Amino acid sequence: MEFKNEVIELLAEICQEDEVKANPDIDLFEAGLLDSFGTVEMLVEVESRFGISVPISEFDRDVWNTPNHIAEQLAKLK
Amino acid sequence: MTVFGSFSFFFILAAFLIPTVILGLQGKSNKTYNMIMNLLFLIIIFSNVSNGNVNKTIYAAICLVIFTIWQMMIIKGYIAYRKRENKTSTFYIVVILSILPLVISKSMPFIDKHLSFIGFLGISYLTFKGVQIVMETRDGLIKEQLPLDRLIYFILYFPAVSSGPIDRYRRFDKDISTVPTSEQYQEMLYIGINRIFQGFLYKFIIGYLINNELLLKLNDISWISTFQREIIYMYGYSLYLFFDFAGYSAFAIGVSYIMGVRTPENFNKPFISRNIKDFWNRWHMTLSFWFRDYVYMRLVFWITKKKWIKDRIAISNIGYVVLFMLMGIWHVAGGAALQYIVYGLYHALIMVLYNYFEKWNKKHKKWPQKNKFVHVFSIFLTFNFICFGFYIFSGHLTNYWQSGNFLHS
Structure with missing residues (x-):
């Protein structure tokens, strides 16, 4: 649970939007909160903060679409 | 024989697809x-x-x-x-x-x-x-x-x-x-046939008509100026390019589905894009996603990780310039180069400008995204930027420029 909150916190920082925390099921790409650049920033931060390296080609927007889903995917790779 | 280029191709294809369909409908591989x-x-x-x-x-x-x-x-x-x-x-x-x-x-x-x-x-x-x-x-x-x-x-x-x-x-x-079940295959077959007929409509009816009835006849119309002719050409060519290529893609996707492969989509209503970023998520998608994933994102990742440059916008802009220059160079074909390189530069430039605009708007919120009027106007504006891009792509701008007509008319 704590890990999930940390991930959502990180996403809120990158998207510069608190809506991410209020609604963790929001599709970040559809809502225009996250784009390719934001994705890369997130992956770099995930690597430095959590020590999890996610290959860019692993990042499929259909799977890594909401804060909750991103947290789940990262938990799997932990 | 040209792929999807003639009716004889489609007849041969249909004949060879019969066993594929029979096996598929029986739920067999x-x-x-x-x-x-x-x-x-x-x-x-x-x-x-x-x-x-x-x-x-x-x-x-x-x-x-x-x-x-x-x-x-x-x-x-x-x-x-x-x-x-x-x-x-x-x-x-x-x-x-x-x-x-x-x-x-x-x-x-x-x-x-x-x-x-x-x-x-x-x-x-x-x-x-x-x-x-x-x-x-x-x-x-x-x-x-x-x-x-x-x-x-x-x-x-x-x-x-x-x-x-x-x-x-x-x-x-x-x-x-x-191996899809019989029911799953029926659905794929239905989508496949549907897409093939969409391809006929797009490529052989709409695309064909725009090209033959408008673009190829433009030079015969004497009562319009060169400038007006070029404007008509710009919009006509843009629509032609879409219907021709989206039609071709529909054939490829349709035949793929019949063969049990869900080949990814290439177009998603590109002319209703709200901005240039949106456009590149809708136009020739498999190509732009390739460049996004294997050029832009990898390059941006590399620069961010090595901390060479701190400015976020600058990193992102470097990524866009590299991406669109490569895309431009990639289009170079059979000795024609200038128009494609200018095309790449043009798209790099508007992506960079849009990047600054987006940042500015996030701060000042002068361009409300949810307003209906703003939405329609954004589509209109984007459409014109896109069409001018295709005009460069067609080679007409560079020809026009070199012929000297550009300054006179």
């Missing part, structure tokens, strides 16, 4: 049959003799065979190497080797016109697929050796051989590894 049919269609497609030039056809076939062997060796070799080691320098060398045939094929016409026979239809699309496998092997997503028959089937999948859509190996492999 049609993979082996499709693989054999694929080879046969490659022969049909590449034995196309244009303008009675038999030599050219033979050269293209030889180039295709050499190219395929070359890519197989690189992919197989790199997967074997990657199991033991993972040096960055080796990865770069492998990528360079993988795109080398494309580079040679593109640059030959500039060195000597007589050397322009080196290459074949679809070389760039097949290269994209090869490089994609190398990238995913580097990322550790492809770990085991790929069976040769599947690899060849993927690279040389005939519905997408000449102009895409550009599929990805793991996705493609998943499709050919599962």
Whole structure:
């Protein structure tokens, strides 16, 4: 649970939007909160903060679409 | 025979698809049959003799065979190497080797016109697929050796051989590894037939009419000025390009579905894009996603991680400039270069400008995204920017400029 909150916190920082925390099921790409650049920033931060390296080609927007889903995917790779 | 180019092609195709459909409807695997049919269609497609030039056809076939062997060796070799080691320098060398045939094929016409026979239809699309496998092997997503028959089937999948859509190996492999049930296949068949008829409508009716009734007749209209003619050409050509290419993609996707492969979409209503970023998520999607994932994101990742540049906008802009310059250079064909390079520069420029606008708007919120009027106006504005881009792409701007008409009219 704590890990999930940390991930959502990180996403809120990158998207510069608190809506991410209020609604963790929001599709970040559809809502225009996250784009390719934001994705890369997130992956770099995930690597430095959590020590999890996610290959860019692993990042499929259909799977890594909401804060909750991103947290789940990262938990799997932990 | 040109792929999806004539009714005789479609008749032959329909006949050969009968066993595929029968097996599919019975819920049986049609993979082996499709693989054999694929080879046969490659022969049909590449034995196309244009303008009675038999030599050219033979050269293209030889180039295709050499190219395929070359890519197989690189992919197989790199997967074997990657199991033991993972040096960055080796990865770069492998990528360079993988795109080398494309580079040679593109640059030959500039060195000597007589050397322009080196290459074949679809070389760039097949290269994209090869490089994609190398990238995913580097990322550790492809770990085991790929069976040769599947690899060849993927690279040389005939519905997408000449102009895409550009599929990805793991996705493609998943499709050919599962046998759909009879019900699932019925649905795929339905979508497939639907898409093929959409292709007829787009390419052979709408696209054909725009080209034959408008674009080719424009020069006969004497009562309009050159400038007006060029404006009409700009919009007409943009629509033609969409219907022709989206129609072609619909054929490729439709036939793929009938063969049990859910080839990804290439277009998603590009003319209702709200902004230029939105446009690149809707136009020639498999190409722009390829450049996004394998050029832009990797480059941005690298620069961010190495902390060379702090300014976020600057990093992102460098990424866009590199992406669109490469895309522009990639379009260079048969000795025509200037229009495509200007096209690349143009899109790089508007992406950069949009990037600044987006940042500015996030702060000041002067351009409310949810307002209906703003939305419609954004679409209108984007549409005009896009059409001007295609006008550059058509080569008319550079011709117009060079002919000197540009300043006079």
